[in-house]
Amino acid sequence: MKTTIFDMGEEGRTGLRLPPCDVPERNLTELIPAELIRKEDPRLPQVSQVEVVRHYTRLSRMNYGVDNGIYPLGSCTMKYNPRINEDMARLAGFAHAHPLQGEELSQGALRLMYELGEYLCAIGGMDAITLQPAAGAHGELTGMLIIKKHFERIKELHKRTKILLPDSAHGTNPASAAMCGFEVVHIPSDSRGLVDLQALKAHLDESVAGIMLTNPNTLGLFETDILEITKLIHDVGGLVYYDGANLNAIVGRARPGDMGVDIVHYNLHKTFSTPHGGGGPGAGPVAVVKKLEPYLPVPRIVKRKNSYALDYDRPHSIGKIHSFYGNFGVLVRAYTYIRMMGDEGLRAVSTNAVLNANYLRARLSRVYKAPYDRLCMHEFVLTTKGMSEEIRTLDVAKRLIDYGVHPSSIYFPLIVPEVMMIEPTETVSKEELDRFADALIKVAQEMKEDPQILKEAPHAVPVYGAAVRRLDEVRAAKEPILRG
Amino acid sequence: MSTFEFIPNTPEDQRKMLAEIGLSDIEQLFADIPAEVLRRFQPIGLEPLSELEVYNLVSQIAAQNAHTGEYVSFLGAGIYDHYVPAIIAHLISRGEFLTCYTPYQAELSQGTLTWMFEFQTMICELTAMEVANSSMYDGGSALAEAMLMAKNVTGKTRFLVARSLNPYYRKCLETYAWGAGLELFEIPFTKTGQLDRDAIPKETENLAGLIVQTPNFFGVIEDLSGLKDLIKDAFLIVSANPISLGILAPPGLFGADIVTGEGQPLGIPQSFGGPLLGLFATRMSYVRRMPGRMAGRTVDADGRIGYVMALQTREQHIRREKATSNICTNQALMALCAAIYLATVGRRGLRKLAELNLQKAHYLAEKIVKIPGFALRFSGPFFNEFVVQTRKKPARLLKALRDEGFFGGLDLAPYELLDGNNLLIAVTEKRTREEMDRFVTRLRLDRSPSPAKGWRR
Numbered sequence: 001m002k003t004t005i006f007d008m009g010e011e012g013r014t015g016l017r018l019p020p021c022d023v024p025e026r027n028l029t030e031l032i033p034a035e036l037i038r039k040e041d042p043r044l045p046q047v048s049q050v051e052v053v054r055h056y057t058r059l060s061r062m063n064y065g066v067d068n069g070i071y072p073l074g075s076c077t078m079k080y081n082p083r084i085n086e087d088m089a090r091l092a093g094f095a096h097a098h099p100l101q102g103e104e105l106s107q108g109a110l111r112l113m114y115e116l117g118e119y120l121c122a123i124g125g126m127d128a129i130t131l132q133p134a135a136g137a138h139g140e141l142t143g144m145l146i147i148k149k150h151f152e153r154i155k156e157l158h159k160r161t162k163i164l165l166p167d168s169a170h171g172t173n174p175a176s177a178a179m180c181g182f183e184v185v186h187i188p189s190d191s192r193g194l195v196d197l198q199a200l201k202a203h204l205d206e207s208v209a210g211i212m213l214t215n216p217n218t219l220g221l222f223e224t225d226i227l228e229i230t231k232l233i234h235d236v237g238g239l240v241y242y243d244g245a246n247l248n249a250i251v252g253r254a255r256p257g258d259m260g261v262d263i264v265h266y267n268l269h270k271t272f273s274t275p276h277g278g279g280g281p282g283a284g285p286v287a288v289v290k291k292l293e294p295y296l297p298v299p300r301i302v303k304r305k306n307s308y309a310l311d312y313d314r315p316h317s318i319g320k321i322h323s324f325y326g327n328f329g330v331l332v333r334a335y336t337y338i339r340m341m342g343d344e345g346l347r348a349v350s351t352n353a354v355l356n357a358n359y360l361r362a363r364l365s366r367v368y369k370a371p372y373d374r375l376c377m378h379e380f381v382l383t384t385k386g387m388s389e390e391i392r393t394l395d396v397a398k399r400l401i402d403y404g405v406h407p408s409s410i411y412f413p414l415i416v417p418e419v420m421m422i423e424p425t426e427t428v429s430k431e432e433l434d435r436f437a438d439a440l441i442k443v444a445q446e447m448k449e450d451p452q453i454l455k456e457a458p459h460a461v462p463v464y465g466a467a468v469r470r471l472d473e474v475r476a477a478k479e480p481i482l483r484g
Numbered sequence: 485m486s487t488f489e490f491i492p493n494t495p496e497d498q499r500k501m502l503a504e505i506g507l508s509d510i511e512q513l514f515a516d517i518p519a520e521v522l523r524r525f526q527p528i529g530l531e532p533l534s535e536l537e538v539y540n541l542v543s544q545i546a547a548q549n550a551h552t553g554e555y556v557s558f559l560g561a562g563i564y565d566h567y568v569p570a571i572i573a574h575l576i577s578r579g580e581f582l583t584c585y586t587p588y589q590a591e592l593s594q595g596t597l598t599w600m601f602e603f604q605t606m607i608c609e610l611t612a613m614e615v616a617n618s619s620m621y622d623g624g625s626a627l628a629e630a631m632l633m634a635k636n637v638t639g640k641t642r643f644l645v646a647r648s649l650n651p652y653y654r655k656c657l658e659t660y661a662w663g664a665g666l667e668l669f670e671i672p673f674t675k676t677g678q679l680d681r682d683a684i685p686k687e688t689e690n691l692a693g694l695i696v697q698t699p700n701f702f703g704v705i706e707d708l709s710g711l712k713d714l715i716k717d718a719f720l721i722v723s724a725n726p727i728s729l730g731i732l733a734p735p736g737l738f739g740a741d742i743v744t745g746e747g748q749p750l751g752i753p754q755s756f757g758g759p760l761l762g763l764f765a766t767r768m769s770y771v772r773r774m775p776g777r778m779a780g781r782t783v784d785a786d787g788r789i790g791y792v793m794a795l796q797t798r799e800q801h802i803r804r805e806k807a808t809s810n811i812c813t814n815q816a817l818m819a820l821c822a823a824i825y826l827a828t829v830g831r832r833g834l835r836k837l838a839e840l841n842l843q844k845a846h847y848l849a850e851k852i853v854k855i856p857g858f859a860l861r862f863s864g865p866f867f868n869e870f871v872v873q874t875r876k877k878p879a880r881l882l883k884a885l886r887d888e889g890f891f892g893g894l895d896l897a898p899y900e901l902l903d904g905n906n907l908l909i910a911v912t913e914k915r916t917r918e919e920m921d922r923f924v925t926r927l928r929l930d931r932s933p934s935p936a937k938g939w940r941r
Contacts, residue, residue: 016833031842042606057578059594060580065583071584089755098559100559101551102886140810141810145662254522276586278584279596280818329758339541375513401591409588429492470591482601483601483604
């Protein structure tokens with residue numbers, strides 16, 4: 001079976017003709033020493049253009065995206081990606097601008113970044129921002145570096161060694177803290193699914209550099225003690241980092257800055273509708289309170305009298321974390337979205353995201369077990385534990401594929417066994433929610449009546465079902481084949 | 485209340501759904517948020533705009549920006565004005581590619597996983613390395629992650645960094661190194677513009693790696709042969725321009741342990757410096773220490789070939805604080821651009837393309853050095869970018885060139901790497917002989933001692 005582009009084509013085919021060389025050509029060896037010249041061409045495909053188009057079109061049909069239907073991955077906010085965003089990012093003034101063409105010739109790009117920064121600060125209730133991080137985890141790293149810089153500057157770095165991390169935090173958090181040399185201390189959740197305040201207090205002393213809090217957490221619950229938590233951390237001189245991956249739950253009605261947060265990152269590919277692209281590009285801007293502003297990466301986008309400029313003169317900055325200014329094209333998309341929604345639209349986002357999640361929770365918690373049976377925010381967790389001896393959540397997810405819907409996140413967060421983390425977003429209609437709930441309820445029935453059908457799922461049904469049957473992940477890990 | 489086109493719920497839908505939940509008022513959904521927090525809320529102060537209005541607004545902002553479509557560009561320094569084949573934008577815009585996420589459910593993501601596998605294969609072929617991941621954020625952060633990986637594998641903390649490295653990458657390295665507690669030492673360049681091998685210390689204890697770029701920031705091609713021998717067990721980390729690898733011997737043949745690079749030249753718009761594409765390849769023996777996502781080949785229940793995310797136990801969501809990196813979302817769609825680009829240009833096409841870049845750059849360089857007052861700064865071989873020494877400060881010259889419709893290159897003064905007046909000039913396959921001749925004619929005029937008044941059109 002022809003599976004990759006390498007299995008296609010013939011010697012001598014090409015997908016693109018190049019113009020003839022219009023300058024006098026010199027011998028290669030006059031220009032480059034012979035030993036530095038490549039002897040063998042890389043074995044790239046040799047295919048005609050139509051083969052390229054057909055191959056990638058065929059591959060695209062083996063994928064399921066937000067455009068195909070509900071995509072309820074928890075903490076991923078798989079909302080609709082407006083196409084106007086794409087057109088705006090492709091405007092010549094943006095797509096063909098060079099990052100070093102000079103401030104004077106880049107006023108449009110700088111204005112857009114400056115204004116987007118202002119909007120995001122306002123949305124988060126924060127004072128200053130960097131748009132440089134290319135993804136959420138990149139923002140976390142930036143935040144951790146800022147914390148480190150802060151304590152270095154006030155000469156407390158030697159004792160500020162710990163980052164507290166609730167076990168309901170986002171998956172990237174521990175690695176981000178570790179990359180900056182911090183020791184990670186895990187804080188358990190209590191029976192409410194919230195940060196266990198007693199356990200938190202037990203770790204509070206001057207060794208705490210900060211806490212990384214995901215709020216609402218990955219159980220979809222708002223940390224009701226947030227004001228007390230931020231105060232407790234501040235009382236021992238620590239800083240509060242707020243993972244904004246779940247901002248869709250509160251956007252337009254509550255702001256991290258009003259909760260006592262010092263640093264927050266936003267995921268523009270989640271809350272602000274930029275496409276996930278199969279795993280990026282995203283953008284993870286980081287906003288801070290006034291006292292941490294000096295540490296933000298260079299350059300800062302600043303507004304002078306009548307123009308915008310890039311400010312590199314920031315002696316206390318952590319430096320650069322991206323070659324240039326971040327994923328600018330993604331910023332254009334988020335800017336477009338925020339301007340279209342305005343305050344009223346952003347509030348409608350969180351209203352409907354939370355409504356949709358609770359509607360699904362209400363329908364599904366009659367069939368599956370909700371370990372925290374209370375109102376949720378934009379997402380919630382269910383477990384299959386105790387429903388069947390032989391069926392696991394993995395089987396339920398795979399069976400859902402046969403019904404033409406994308407499964408939720410599974411096996412995350414780690415604190416709930418056999419978990420499904422479900423986030424429908426506000427861009428799904430009630431009919432689509434019902435279709436997803438009906439499918440999941442039907443699968444629960446099948447679990448009792450015909451468990452084998454779950455174990456064998458998916459059944460490789462065409463178009464927006466699985467392209468293949470269940471794949472052998474163990475084999476891929478044991479004998480990794482990572483290239484053709 | 486406005487109706488928003490991205491939110492399907494009508495008031496009637498909302499009423500029915502609230503009834504199902506057992507609530508009467510939608511605000512009850514937010515009861516867990518402390519009242520004090522809700523009270524402090526302040527809006528941004530933005531009215532919603534229709535698509536038509538936002539189209540006009542954002543188009544106006546874009547029009548305030550100059551771009552390489554209206555200027556003849558000789559700017560490079562990591563981001564190049566290469567031609568992007570038309571099919572790329574069309575193919576990556578397919579919703580099934582554009583709007584999916586990380587392929588967590590492999591059976592619904594065979595498209596993504598297959599192109600990831602293809603991309604990995606292509607990067608291995610280009611670099612002559614054994615294994616590549618499916619992308620990092622950009623050239624700078626990819627190099628920084630290579631440094632962290634070398635530290636993790638060798639257990640050592642000292643790095644030698646070529647002074648000829650792109651200063652923006654250098655800045656990224658410094659940031660990551662400070663975070664991880666690593667030490668960087670600079671290795672100077674000679675008058676060829678290449679790494680000064682004699683400056684590499686004989687003492688390699690606690691040396692984790694040597695970091696070089698080829699072609700380097702000055703456009704000069706580094707001779708990588710024998711470098712690995714000089715640093716023994718330390719990592720040879722090479723940042724390479726992928727287009728140049730169509731014609732240059734790949735770093736893998738010189739014993740590189742990690743090859744990174746900026747993938748923007750592979751069919752990705754300049755887009756004011758982002759989104760870009762970090763390339764990352766290494767040896768198979770280090771695969772379990774490598775950061776980033778990878779697709780691996782396997783079979784399904786019927787024995788049919790399929791692809792899954794491989795070696796996820798390296799990754800942050802499983803290994804937590806002991807992960808090889810924190811990277812999760814990367815630059816997938818940009819890697820898809822590169823895969824389509826390399827498939828389209830193809831095996832012979834990439835060499836031809838690299839040759840076009842090489843020949844045109846040398847044509848321009850030769851013409852420029854014939855102008856009195858202009859000289860090549862370095863004697864080493866170069867690919868598609870070179871440094872010209874100018875008698876006068878480049879800033880004023882660049883401004884005058886701009887008024888003539890040229891992005892004339894990059895003034896190197898702010899980077900404090902070279903003394904005197906230096907201009908970095910890049911030439912891609914897009915530059916025509918006519919454009920270059922016009923550029924040279926304009927440079928020639930600059931010999932006139934008085935400021936070139938009246939050049940503004």
